[in-house]
Amino acid sequence: MSIAPSALAVTSPNEAMKVLMISRETLYRLLNTGELESYTQGRARRITTRSIASYQERRLAAEVERRNQKAAA
Numbered sequence: 001m002s003i004a005p006s007a008l009a010v011t012s013p014n015e016a017m018k019v020l021m022i023s024r025e026t027l028y029r030l031l032n033t034g035e036l037e038s039y040t041q042g043r044a045r046r047i048t049t050r051s052i053a054s055y056q057e058r059r060l061a062a063e064v065e066r067r068n069q070k071a072a073a
Contacts, residue, residue: 010046019052030055 011019016036017027030036035058037051 009049011049011052013045013047016047016052020055 013024013027017024020027022030027036031038031045031047035051035055036047038045038047040046
């Protein structure tokens, strides 16, 4: 399943877990620490696709940095 940030403004926690390939516990840790943006609509939590894309970009940048440091050592 692929979610394009421009296609959908929000997604459900289950969809976000599938896209990020993470557990429910990890998802809610990311939400509670503010790494992912969300809000509740009635009883349902909605996660912004923009924050999912931003999180993926930050993780990729951190991985590139880690590899560069490892190569320089």
